[in-house]
Amino acid sequence: MIIKDIKIFVCSPGRNFVTVKIITDSGIYGLGDATLNGREMAVSAYLEEHVAPCLIGRDPQAIEDIWQYLYRGVYWRRGAVTMAAIAAIDMALWDIKGKIAEMPVYQLLGGRSRKGVNLYAHANGSDITDTLNNAQKLIGQGFKALRLQSAVPGLKVTYGVLGDKKDYYEQQGDRPLPPEEDWCTTKYFAMVEDLFKEARKHLGDKVHLLHDVHSRLTPVESARLGKLLEPYNLLFLEDASIAENQDNYKLIRQHTTTPLAIGETYNTIWDCKDLIQNQLIDYIRTAATHAGGITPMRRIADFANMFNVRTAPHGAPDLSPICFSAHLHLNTWAPNFGIQEYVGLGNEQMQQIFLQDIRVEEGMAYVSEQPGLGIDFNEEAAQQYPYKRSYLPVSRLEDGTLWHW
Ligand code: GCO
Numbered sequence: 001m002i003i004k005d006i007k008i009f010v011c012s013p014g015r016n017f018v019t020v021k022i023i024t025d026s027g028i029y030g031l032g033d034a035t036l037n038g039r040e041m042a043v044s045a046y047l048e049e050h051v052a053p054c055l056i057g058r059d060p061q062a063i064e065d066i067w068q069y070l071y072r073g074v075y076w077r078r079g080a081v082t083m084a085a086i087a088a089i090d091m092a093l094w095d096i097k098g099k100i101a102e103m104p105v106y107q108l109l110g111g112r113s114r115k116g117v118n119l120y121a122h123a124n125g126s127d128i129t130d131t132l133n134n135a136q137k138l139i140g141q142g143f144k145a146l147r148l149q150s151a152v153p154g155l156k157v158t159y160g161v162l163g164d165k166k167d168y169y170e171q172q173g174d175r176p177l178p179p180e181e182d183w184c185t186t187k188y189f190a191m192v193e194d195l196f197k198e199a200r201k202h203l204g205d206k207v208h209l210l211h212d213v214h215s216r217l218t219p220v221e222s223a224r225l226g227k228l229l230e231p232y233n234l235l236f237l238e239d240a241s242i243a244e245n246q247d248n249y250k251l252i253r254q255h256t257t258t259p260l261a262i263g264e265t266y267n268t269i270w271d272c273k274d275l276i277q278n279q280l281i282d283y284i285r286t287a288a289t290h291a292g293g294i295t296p297m298r299r300i301a302d303f304a305n306m307f308n309v310r311t312a313p314h315g316a317p318d319l320s321p322i323c324f325s326a327h328l329h330l331n332t333w334a335p336n337f338g339i340q341e342y343v344g345l346g347n348e349q350m351q352q353i354f355l356q357d358i359r360v361e362e363g364m365a366y367v368s369e370q371p372g373l374g375i376d377f378n379e380e381a382a383q384q385y386p387y388k389r390s391y392l393p394v395s396r397l398e399d400g401t402l403w404h405w
């Protein structure tokens with residue numbers, strides 16, 4: 001069997017997705033997600049111009065060799081664009097291998113470790129009451145873990161909370177330039193403890209609560225926040241500080257027992273090596289699409305397992321359903337799986353394009369039993385929703401200084 005053709009699709013059913021389809025001479029094909037929000041066309045060009053020509057004629061079953069060829073072989077290692085491109089190829093090859101073996105991918109990884117995958121849903125709100133009302137609705141739908149985010153009084157926009165806008169695309173209107181948001185740590189601290197105090201009062205002790213800081217705090221501020229939230233028993237505090245310098249987390253860790261999670265922007269195991277081996281975090285949140293595919297996600301999971309770190313893959317709306325499927329296979333297998341972020345199975349247009357049979361019930365997702373990843377891609381439907389240029393926002397402090405978004 002050889003790789004006969006590789007097609008790259010960029011469609012926008014509400015938001016942009018980059019999809020790779022590897023077609024073999026036997027007719028079997030595989031699908032992968034290469035979406036990099038705000039930089040989609042860079043990955044698409046990388047795949048089209050630099051990756052696809054090198055893979056035509058190769059054995060699609062040599063997943064490991066192809067991964068090494070694209071990572072080690074090119075000299076220019078790592079980086080978000082490169083790793084999203086490699087990720088999509090890797091996912092598509094696992095999909096093909098599963099179809100050849102007539103087994104779902106989780107079986108190829110080592111088989112089932114659990115009956116279903118625990119999810120956490122997002123409860124966002126324009127104020128604390130609104131967030132808690134949304135949380136109650138999700139609890140009513142059976143969710144047992146919730147990420148709580150609430151707008152910060154006095155700021156124009158707060159990450160994770162879009163008010164009446166359904167996504168960041170709508171926020172940009174017809175002028176596709178990065179929207180500008182503001183940040184003030186003092187105003188945030190004035191809100192955040194009340195959010196969790198009220199949440200425990202109204203939602204009780206049984207529901208798991210999580211919170212995303214989206215890298216807005218310095219390490220010492222993160223340490224203070226972790227301590228402040230200890231009484232409310234969070235499942236984890238996500239992205240408290242940027243960890244380009246992984247040592248930042250030593251300071252945070254020394255001061256708090258609130259569990260820590262990070263990793264949604266990481267491209268390789270090297271980005272989290274020190275965090276994991278020094279046990280500075282509790283959950284690693286890498287995504288198959290941004291960390292190079294299923295092959296390295298499996299390595300990260302095994303490495304993390306040695307240090308009592310659990311996996312909690314990123315599950316934002318800017319990862320395609322193909323990535324979500326890949327995560328469900330990894331999560332069904334990984335002995336140290338923790339929890340999966342979940343924002344629904346996509347809008348109506350997405351459901352016409354990405355065809356899947358994932359079941360979500362009572363806050364748990366159940367992986368497809370179809371051979372491979374168990375997801376299909378409707379090319380004609382995708383063509384109806386062409387790419388639209390768009391950006392993620394940027395963030396500035398109130399004096400105008402550019403800050404982490
Ligand atoms: C999360 C996230 C996302 C990101 C987005 C950026 O779900 O935890 O932080 O919402 O902001 O994926 O591309």
Ligand code: MG
Nearest residue numbers: 212238239264
């Ligand atoms: Mg996040």
